[in-house]
Amino acid sequence: MVAVEIRNVSKIFKKEAQEVVALQDASLDIEAGGFLCLMGPSGSGKSTLLNLIAGIDRPSGGRIVINGDNIAGMSESQLATWRNHTIGFIFQTFNLIPVLTAFENVELPLLLTKLTRTERKEHVDTALALVGLKDRMRHYPRQLSGGQEQRVAIARAIVTDPLLLLADEPTGDLDAHSADEVLAILEKLNKEFSKTVVMVTHDPRAARHATVTRHLDKGVLLPEGVSA
Amino acid sequence: MIPIKYNLRSLVVRRVGTLMTVFGVALTVSVFVSILAMVQGIQGVFVDTGEPLNLLIIRQGSQSETNSFFNRDIKGIVGTMDGVTAVSGEIIILLNQERTTGGSTNLLLRGISDKTMELRPKIKLAGGRMFKPGLRELVISKTVSGRFKNTGLGDTVKIGKTTWNIVGLIDAAHTAYDSEVWGVYNEVSGEFDRPIYSSLLVRVSSPEVIQSVKDRIANDRRIKLDVFREQEYFAGQTSTATPIKVIGYVVAIIMAIGSCFAVMNTMYAATAYRSREIATLRVLGYKRRNILLSFMLESFVLSVLGGIAGCLLALPVNGISTGTMNFQSFSEIVFQFRVTPRLMLEGIVFAAFMGVIGGLLPARSAAKTQIIRALREA
Ligand SMILES: Nc1ncnc2c1ncn2[C@@H]1O[C@H](COP(=O)(O)OP(=O)(O)OP(=O)(O)O)[C@@H](O)[C@H]1O
Ligand SMILES: [Mg+2]
Numbered sequence: 001m002v003a004v005e006i007r008n009v010s011k012i013f014k015k016e017a018q019e020v021v022a023l024q025d026a027s028l029d030i031e032a033g034g035f036l037c038l039m040g041p042s043g044s045g046k047s048t049l050l051n052l053i054a055g056i057d058r059p060s061g062g063r064i065v066i067n068g069d070n071i072a073g074m075s076e077s078q079l080a081t082w083r084n085h086t087i088g089f090i091f092q093t094f095n096l097i098p099v100l101t102a103f104e105n106v107e108l109p110l111l112l113t114k115l116t117r118t119e120r121k122e123h124v125d126t127a128l129a130l131v132g133l134k135d136r137m138r139h140y141p142r143q144l145s146g147g148q149e150q151r152v153a154i155a156r157a158i159v160t161d162p163l164l165l166l167a168d169e170p171t172g173d174l175d176a177h178s179a180d181e182v183l184a185i186l187e188k189l190n191k192e193f194s195k196t197v198v199m200v201t202h203d204p205r206a207a208r209h210a211t212v213t214r215h216l217d218k219g220v221l222l223p224e225g226v227s228a
Numbered sequence: 229m230i231p232i233k234y235n236l237r238s239l240v241v242r243r244v245g246t247l248m249t250v251f252g253v254a255l256t257v258s259v260f261v262s263i264l265a266m267v268q269g270i271q272g273v274f275v276d277t278g279e280p281l282n283l284l285i286i287r288q289g290s291q292s293e294t295n296s297f298f299n300r301d302i303k304g305i306v307g308t309m310d311g312v313t314a315v316s317g318e319i320i321i322l323l324n325q326e327r328t329t330g331g332s333t334n335l336l337l338r339g340i341s342d343k344t345m346e347l348r349p350k351i352k353l354a355g356g357r358m359f360k361p362g363l364r365e366l367v368i369s370k371t372v373s374g375r376f377k378n379t380g381l382g383d384t385v386k387i388g389k390t391t392w393n394i395v396g397l398i399d400a401a402h403t404a405y406d407s408e409v410w411g412v413y414n415e416v417s418g419e420f421d422r423p424i425y426s427s428l429l430v431r432v433s434s435p436e437v438i439q440s441v442k443d444r445i446a447n448d449r450r451i452k453l454d455v456f457r458e459q460e461y462f463a464g465q466t467s468t469a470t471p472i473k474v475i476g477y478v479v480a481i482i483m484a485i486g487s488c489f490a491v492m493n494t495m496y497a498a499t500a501y502r503s504r505e506i507a508t509l510r511v512l513g514y515k516r517r518n519i520l521l522s523f524m525l526e527s528f529v530l531s532v533l534g535g536i537a538g539c540l541l542a543l544p545v546n547g548i549s550t551g552t553m554n555f556q557s558f559s560e561i562v563f564q565f566r567v568t569p570r571l572m573l574e575g576i577v578f579a580a581f582m583g584v585i586g587g588l589l590p591a592r593s594a595a596k597t598q599i600i601r602a603l604r605e606a
Binding site: 081084 | 229230231233234237238240241504505508509510511512513514515516517599600603
């Protein structure tokens with residue numbers, strides 16, 4: 001089954017008079033339960049493609065259908081709700097809210113749902129247990145190591161039980177040991193919890209956790225097995 | 229909804245900026261509340277003065293007791309009207325007295341009758357004794373006593389051509405009579421050689437009588453008088469507070485504009501500083517209007533804190549007693565600043581307004597944050 005269907009998608013950024021083609025006519029199917037790794041040199045359009053799938057940016061052309069929904073046709077507000085239900089996003093820089101504890105950070109996406117306080121607590125507990133940080137839930141981000149912060153961020157991404165997990169260089173700011181932990185969690189989520197994962201990375205070792213790797217170069221999505 | 233603790237803790241994190249803004253709003257609110265406390269105090273004096281069954285009669289068109297005079301025979305005519313139970317004929321003289329703080333102003337001297345105290349039950353002797361008939365003796369409101377030279381209990385003061393002794397202090401319960409000096413009618417009238425009444429204070433037996441007495445006087449061609457309910461007469465003088473009120477509002481509005489900009493500045497800084505957090509919240513599924521509301525709320529909280537602080541700053545003026553010119557009677561009116569709970573609530577609402585207005589543009593710009601751009605910024 002195809003979870004994400006990308007058809008002839010392009011993205012052009014206009015900077016004053018200049019146009020930057022960040023993504024050119026990309027087509028790609030992502031299997032449900034797959035683990036796709038996107039690689040390529042800096043500026044090749046990896047983040048652009050990931051952001052388009054996440055519905056936080058809009059394509060200049062083409063069609064993106066996720067689980068049957070064409071996200072190009074959604075309003076800003078519909079898209080926000082859709083993201084909340086469907087997408088778990090993991091950033092390179094973690095992006096935890098510094099004034100909220102680990103628990104409160106993970107709870108954030110659930111505050112948009114109809115869940116009760118107790119139900120929310122159960123979900124947050126489960127998510128934090130999954131990343132092995134239940135004992136740190138009262139800690140603020142500044143009291144955590146980088147690796148722990150990223151694991152809290154993963155808990156926040158999975159707490160709504162989304163269809164897709166999208167990670168943009170999730171190990172880019174981590175030491176080797178923490179990076180391995182994070183990759184192991186992503187692999188576990190993919191294998192044991194059948195989450196569809198799309199991960200952007202520069203690290204060939206990280207790519208080994210993926211089932212499929214695709215390369216981009218200067219905005220062009222290269223065919224399977226081809227790298228720049 | 230973005231939880232309010234996000235905003236509260238963010239305010240704490242930026243505590244220097246928060247405190248400075250809170251202080252700015254507090255100053256504005258304290259000025260606003262203090263001026264209104266003054267207005268409230270002045271108005272309160274007039275509103276609290278008078279008994280429901282008392283009528284005040286003055287010369288037609290004279291506007292106030294100070295400008296009024298009429299023939300003493302009229303007291304007899306009014307006294308025999310149906311429903312009238314007591315009449316006090318009184319005379320008003322304006323004295324130019326030196327203030328203890330320097331400068332001089334008009335002090336209102338009332339020559340009173342033996343009915344005066346009976347018709348004004350709120351007024352009590354607070355020290356010394358009442359004057360004796362036939363003597364040039366005075367009693368003075370204890371509020372006024374400290375404000376003018378030679379007006380303490382036991383002092384002698386030159387009025388007209390003779391020296392008068394101050395033998396008693398009265399407490400007029402913060403009514404307009406707390407701004408007066410009283411002597412016996414005959415002595416006051418004699419001293420100034422004015423055999424007239426300035427006003428009659430009339431007690432009627434029931435509220436129904438009021439209209440009939442008014443009609444009788446209006447229809448009597450021998451007399452040309454205006455009849456007011458005592459309360460209504462004094463309530464009409466609350467306009468004394470109008471100039472202060474106008475100045476107060478102008479000052480408060482100018483300061484409020486300044487405070488709005490201070491709030492706006494602080495909130496713009498906050499949204500710029502937290503653009504990555506805003507973008508993250510948007511990625512998690514929060515909508516633009518959630519962001520707008522959250523930052524409006526933060527601005528609101530910031531300003532309301534300022535409002536509360538402003539009320540606390542203004543609280544010490546409560547009860548301070550001071551005077552101003554009553555332009556109806558051209559004499560000094562003494563009043564106390566009144567910081568009432570209602571007034572403090574108004575101060576906080578005023579602050580909240582500043583918060584909402586100052587926060588609107590920054591919150592709108594926060595709501596419009598471009599997710600991609602904010603995330604790319606380091
Ligand atoms: N918001 C934007 N405005 C203008 N240009 C942009 C914007 N976002 C991306 N670009 C441009 O689009 C191209 C692709 O950018 P993208 O961020 O997708 O690259 P990337 O493969 O993720 O690179 P990196 O490995 O450095 O993260 C780049 O040339 C970049 O400068
Ligand atoms: Mg990138």
